[in-house]
Structure formats: C-alpha cells, structure tokens
Amino acid sequence: MTEQLPIIIILGPLLGATLAAFAAWFRPRLSQPLVVLGLVISSAAALKLVFIVADAGAQKYWLGGWGPKQGHGVVGIQITVDYLNTLLLAAVSGIALLTSVYTRRLVDTELAGRQRYFYALFSLLVTGLLGITITGDIFNLYVFMEIAALSSYALIAYGRGRAYMAAFNYLIMGTMGACLYLLGVGFIFAKSGTLNIDDVSAIIPELGQSKALFVGFVLILLGAWAKMAFFPFHGWLPNAYAHAPTASAAILAPLATKVAIYAMLRVMVTVYSIDYIIHSPGIQSLALYLSSLAIVIASFFSLTQTNLKKLASYFVLSEIGYMVGGAWLANKPGLTGAMVHVVADAAMTSALFMAIGCIVYRLGQAQLDDLKGVFFKMPVTMAAFVVTMAALIGVPPTCGFFSKWYLIQGAAQAGVWHFVAALLLSSLVKAIILFRIIEIGYNRVPHPAIEGNPAIPRNEAPLSMLIPTAAMALGLIALGLGTSTLVNTIIAKALPAALAP
Amino acid sequence: MENLIANFNFVIVVILMMIGLWSMLAQKNLIKKCIGMAIFQTGIILFFISIGAKDNALIPILTEAANHTYPDPVVAKVGNPLTQILMLTAIVVGVATLGVGLALAQKIYQQHSSFDEDEILENERK
Numbered sequence: 001m002t003e004q005l006p007i008i009i010i011l012g013p014l015l016g017a018t019l020a021a022f023a024a025w026f027r028p029r030l031s032q033p034l035v036v037l038g039l040v041i042s043s044a045a046a047l048k049l050v051f052i053v054a055d056a057g058a059q060k061y062w063l064g065g066w067g068p069k070q071g072h073g074v075v076g077i078q079i080t081v082d083y084l085n086t087l088l089l090a091a092v093s094g095i096a097l098l099t100s101v102y103t104r105r106l107v108d109t110e111l112a113g114r115q116r117y118f119y120a121l122f123s124l125l126v127t128g129l130l131g132i133t134i135t136g137d138i139f140n141l142y143v144f145m146e147i148a149a150l151s152s153y154a155l156i157a158y159g160r161g162r163a164y165m166a167a168f169n170y171l172i173m174g175t176m177g178a179c180l181y182l183l184g185v186g187f188i189f190a191k192s193g194t195l196n197i198d199d200v201s202a203i204i205p206e207l208g209q210s211k212a213l214f215v216g217f218v219l220i221l222l223g224a225w226a227k228m229a230f231f232p233f234h235g236w237l238p239n240a241y242a243h244a245p246t247a248s249a250a251i252l253a254p255l256a257t258k259v260a261i262y263a264m265l266r267v268m269v270t271v272y273s274i275d276y277i278i279h280s281p282g283i284q285s286l287a288l289y290l291s292s293l294a295i296v297i298a299s300f301f302s303l304t305q306t307n308l309k310k311l312a313s314y315f316v317l318s319e320i321g322y323m324v325g326g327a328w329l330a331n332k333p334g335l336t337g338a339m340v341h342v343v344a345d346a347a348m349t350s351a352l353f354m355a356i357g358c359i360v361y362r363l364g365q366a367q368l369d370d371l372k373g374v375f376f377k378m379p380v381t382m383a384a385f386v387v388t389m390a391a392l393i394g395v396p397p398t399c400g401f402f403s404k405w406y407l408i409q410g411a412a413q414a415g416v417w418h419f420v421a422a423l424l425l426s427s428l429v430k431a432i433i434l435f436r437i438i439e440i441g442y443n444r445v446p447h448p449a450i451e452g453n454p455a456i457p458r459n460e461a462p463l464s465m466l467i468p469t470a471a472m473a474l475g476l477i478a479l480g481l482g483t484s485t486l487v488n489t490i491i492a493k494a495l496p497a498a499l500a501p
Numbered sequence: 502m503e504n505l506i507a508n509f510n511f512v513i514v515v516i517l518m519m520i521g522l523w524s525m526l527a528q529k530n531l532i533k534k535c536i537g538m539a540i541f542q543t544g545i546i547l548f549f550i551s552i553g554a555k556d557n558a559l560i561p562i563l564t565e566a567a568n569h570t571y572p573d574p575v576v577a578k579v580g581n582p583l584t585q586i587l588m589l590t591a592i593v594v595g596v597a598t599l600g601v602g603l604a605l606a607q608k609i610y611q612q613h614s615s616f617d618e619d620e621i622l623e624n625e626r627k
Contacts (some may be wrong), residue, residue, distance in 0.1 A: 140589075150601055164608045165621055168606065179541050179542060182545055188585070
C-alpha cells in the first residue's frame with residue numbers, strides 16, 4: 001500500500017475535480033464535499049510520505065509500472081517524493097484542504113448563483129500544483145504547469161469586470177513562460193536524449209560545457225520567472241489577485257507562485273547541479289540584483305496601496321524576491337532559507353488571504369479606510385491577521401523569522417549586502433503597514449458594514465471560515481517552532497552534497 | 502551560410518517564434534496577441550519535430566524486439582518518435598490555452614466593445 005502513496009497524492013484532487021464537475025450538473029451543493037474528500041485523502045497520503053521520506057529517503061514510483069528495463073533505459077514517467085519536495089507536497093495539499101473548507105461560505109456570497117464549477121476548477125488547480133511538485137519528468141512538469149495555469153485563468157476570470165483583463169494578461173504572460181520552459185526542455189532533450197530528471201542530472205555532467213545546455217537552462221529559468229511573477233515579469237500578478245474573487249485568491253496566492261519557485265529550485269539543484277550555477281556567475285549576480293530590486297520595488301508599491309487585497313499581492317511579490325535570491329546565493333544557508341521559505345511563505349500567504357477573506361466577507365470590500373473598528377468587532381480574525389503580519393515581518397517565534405534568518409545569514413556569507421539591505425527594508429515596510437492598519441482598526445467608530453447588531457458586541461465571520469484562519473495562524477507559530485527539526489531531518493538532506501558549508 | 506541552409510528548419514523556427522513573441526508582447530489588439538501565442542507555440546512544435554527528424558528514417562516499430570540489443574544499429578536509424586508524441590500533448594495544451602484566451606477576449610469585448618488594450622485600460626480607469 002505505501003508504495004502507491006505518491007500517486008494517491010495526485011489522484012485524490014483529480015478524482016475530486018472530475019466528480020465535482022459531474023456533480024455540478026445535477027447537485028451543485030455536492031461539489032465541495034467531494035473536493036474536500038479528495039483533498040483529505042491527498043493530504044493524508046502526503047503527510048504519511050513526509051514521515052516515510054524522513055525515515056527511508058526518496059520514494060520513487062513508475063506510472064503504469066513502466067520502470068526502467070535492464071539495458072533499455074527509461075520508458076515511463078516517474079514520480080518522485082524526495083527530501084526537496086515532500087514538505088511542499090504536504091504544505092500544498094494541507095493548505096488546499098483548509099482553503100476548500102474555508103471558501104464555502106465565501107463562494108456562496110461572492111459568487112452567488114454561478115459557483116457551480118468553482119470547486120471542480122479549484123481541485124483541478126490543486127492537481128496541477130501537486131503534479132508540478134511531485135513529477136520526476138521535465139516534460140510532465142510542463143503539462144501539469146499548464147493544467148494549473150488553465151484552471152487559474154478561469155478562477156481569476158470568475159471575478160468578472162476588470163478580472164477578465166487581468167486574467168487575459170496573466171494568460172499571455174503565463175503562456176509565454178510555459179512556452180519558454182518547453183523550449184528549454186527541448187534543448188535539454190536534444191542534448192541528453194531523456195526527459196527523466198534523474199537521468200538528465202546524471203548525463204549533464206558527462207556532456208561538459210555545452211552551449212545548448214546553457215541556453216536550455218536560461219530558457220527554463222526565464223519561463224519559471226515569468227510563471228512566478230519575478231521582477232521584470234511581475235506586472236500581471238497584483239491585478240490578477242486583486243480583481244479575482246477572494247476565494248480564488250485565497251488558493252492561488254499562497255500556492256501558485258510557490259510551486260513555480262519549487263520548479264526553479266528543482267531545475268537548479270537536481271536537473272542541473274549547483275556547480276553549474278556557481279560556474280555561471282553572470283546569471284548569478286544578475287538574479288541576485290533582480291531579487292533585491294523585486295523586494296525593494298514591491299515594498300515601495302505596497303506602501304502606496306489602499307486596497308488590502310492589492311497590498312497582499314505586493315507582499316507576495318516581495319516574498320518571491322526572497323526565495324529567488326536565497327536560491328541564487330547558492331550556499332548552504334541561502335538554499336536552506338529558500339527551501340524553508342517556500343513552505344513558510346505558502347503558509348503565511350494562505351493565512352494572510354484567509355484573514356482578508358474574513359474581513360471581505362463582513363465588509364464586502366477591503367479598502368484600508370473601511371477597516372475602522374475592525375479590531376473591536378472581529379478580534380479573532382484580527383488576532384490571526386496580526387500574527388500573520390508578524391510572521392511576514394519576521395518576529396521570532398513565527399516561521400517567517402527563521403527562514404529570513406537563514407536568508408540573511410546566507411547573504412552575509414556570500415557578501416551580497418544589497419540583498420541583506422533589501423530583506424531588512426522589506427521587513428521595515430511591512431511593520432509600517434501593520435502599524436498603519438492597527439491605527440485604522442482601533443478607530444472607535446466602526447464601519448457600517450461590520451457594525452451589525454449593536455446588542456451583539458462581535459461580528460466575526462462564520463465559524464467555517466474562522467477556524468481555518470485561526471488554525472493557519474497558529475500553524476505559523478508551530479511551523480516556526482518546528483523549523484529546526486524540519487531543517488535537520490529533511491531540508492539539510494535535500495541540499496546538494498557538493499555545497500560548501 | 503552553408504550551416505544556415507543545412508539547418509533552414511531551425512531558422513524558420515526562430516523566425517516564427519520571434520514573430521509570435523513580438524506579437525504577444527508588443528501588439529495592442531487582444532486577438533493579435535492570441536494569434537501571436539498560437540504562432541509561438543507552432544514554432545516550438547516545429548522545433549521539437551526537427552530535433553526528432555532524420556533523413557531516410559525508419560519507422561520506429563521493431564518486429565523482433567527481443568532480439569535487439571542496446572545500443573542497436575537499427576535503433577540508430579529510427580526517427581525519434583518521442584518528440585512527436587510530446588508535441589501531440591503540446592498541441593492539446595496549445596488549443597486549450599487559445600480557447601481560454603479567445604473566451605476571455607470575447608468577454609472583454611462584450612464589456613468594452615473593443616479589442617484595443619489601451620482603450621480597455623482607459624475604460625477601466627473611469
């Protein structure tokens with residue numbers, strides 16, 4: 001049974017999506033429970049695999065039993081769960097599960113009357129994201145990337161109005177990224193003759209210095225950067241997430257960009273090797289400068305925002321800079337920081353968008369000025385919000401502190417001081433924004449929408465939304481306290497052995 | 502120059518991809534962007550097919566598979582079938598993406614009665 005666990009992770013949401021789409025025809029209310037069921041199966045399998053991988057190392061699974069035959073090379077598609085992706089698989093499926101429970105009431109109010117296919121698309125998106133994370137085949141990764149991308153275009157376009165244009169821009173940028181990635185895969189395939197990640201990584205060092213491989217690497221990198229909204233390609237993201245329905249943003253913002261960053265890490269660490277990165281210093285310093293720029297520019301833009309959702313989108317952009325920069329430091333603390341931060345940031349962004357969703361559910365919108373009195377009326381939501389912001393700033397017991405600590409350590413070791421400065425600046429800006437929100441939120445005159453019945457002092461979001469939000473916020477602290485265990489048992493082993501300490 | 506003529510299919514691939522990329526990024530008309538996307542994808546498909554193609558290639562069906570050893574002199578003459586299979590998948594993905602793109606363009610047109618990006622952005626700012 002346990003050897004089938006890797007495929008069960010993808011099959012759960014895939015079956016959920018299919019059944020939800022059928023159920024949408026005759027019993028739409030049934031869609032969401034079916035998706036939740038699929039995600040429960042998937043996240044249970046992912047959680048079990050974390051323990052198996054921590055004990056026994058990488059688990060490999062050949063689809064359809066088409067394993068490598070003696071002397072014939074690889075025929076089938078491999079899926080792998082190893083030290084690099086097991087935590088992200090658990091995080092993606094777990095966050096998707098909580099979000100699928102959380103979004104039900106939000107979808108009912110926000111998308112009233114047209115929520116029919118929402119959960120089928122939701123589950124398909126999660127299938128794509130889990131597929132990108134788990135696959136051991138570079139072409140298969142492209143296919144899953146497009147599955148995730150196509151469902152996310154539809155999820156964003158659910159927002160109507162300006163969301164159509166935002167989704168269209170995302171579609172153009174996303175397709176360009178996917179095409180560049182595919183072109184890079186073509187170069188690797190032409191040189192190495194295989195698509196299997198393990199095989200490619202074994203063949204690339206034998207081929208030595210090759211221009212075609214280098215071009216392939218650059219193309220894949222550009223493709224991944226366009227997909228993750230890294231600095232020069234970031235234009236589509238704030239509009240897409242701000243105009244998407246809050247329910248769509250709650251699943252897209254935490255997971256979609258993080259998984260693209262994982263794809264980049266996989267290509268950097270496994271497909272090519274870290275030696276390759278170190279020996280191409282031109283791209284390394286370029287990537288580091290771009291990361292710092294991404295952080296600084298996103299931080300400045302976040303200061304000028306008046307809409308909470310757009311503000312959160314700019315936070316997502318600056319966090320992308322953290323992870324890309326950490327990965328390109330290409331030393332031990334930097335890569336550790338990037339790998340921890342992929343998981344931590346998925347959790348932080350999820351908690352942030354959940355808290356914003358609760359506020360939007362009560363207020364109907366998310367302008368900063370409308371937050372007057374929100375701390376008195378929605379204390380639990382706002383407590384979760386403050387914890388999340390503390391994690392984003394990097395306050396010690398939360399997970400944001402530890403990943404940022406690794407990143408700063410890595411940058412100091414590599415002597416990349418502009419990255420250290422950018423990280424600190426970003427924390428400072430987030431602290432300023434948190435205090436601004438606290439200042440508005442403690443205003444004694446509450447917004448009419450959250451005033452509610454004056455006899456009832458509180459007006460929280462419904463429990464089905466509040467519990468996942470609070471759980472996610474507590475999870476940030478738990479993840480922070482568990483960081484050293486995770487790093488020692490799993491992430492340290494994901495780092496390439498050739499890396500200087 | 503001889504190199505270019507020998508690899509003229511790759512030259513065409515590059516030209517197609519440049520046309521596609523330029524049209525995706527620089528054109529203001531949403532439908533032209535969609536067309537550019539399709540051209541870009543066609544370029545990539547041709548690129549993959551060119552990688553797998555060979556002069557006078559044999560069909561990749563081995564009659565007595567059990568007797569073949571690896572590396573095999575017959576296998577070396579066979580055209581690589583994998584690239585074509587990969588591109589079947591890529592064509593499906595491309596068609597789906599184009600469909601979603603055109604559907605979105607249609608919705609935008611219903612709203613703004615225009616395909617021009619500048620006009621749409623102007624309308625949205627109001």
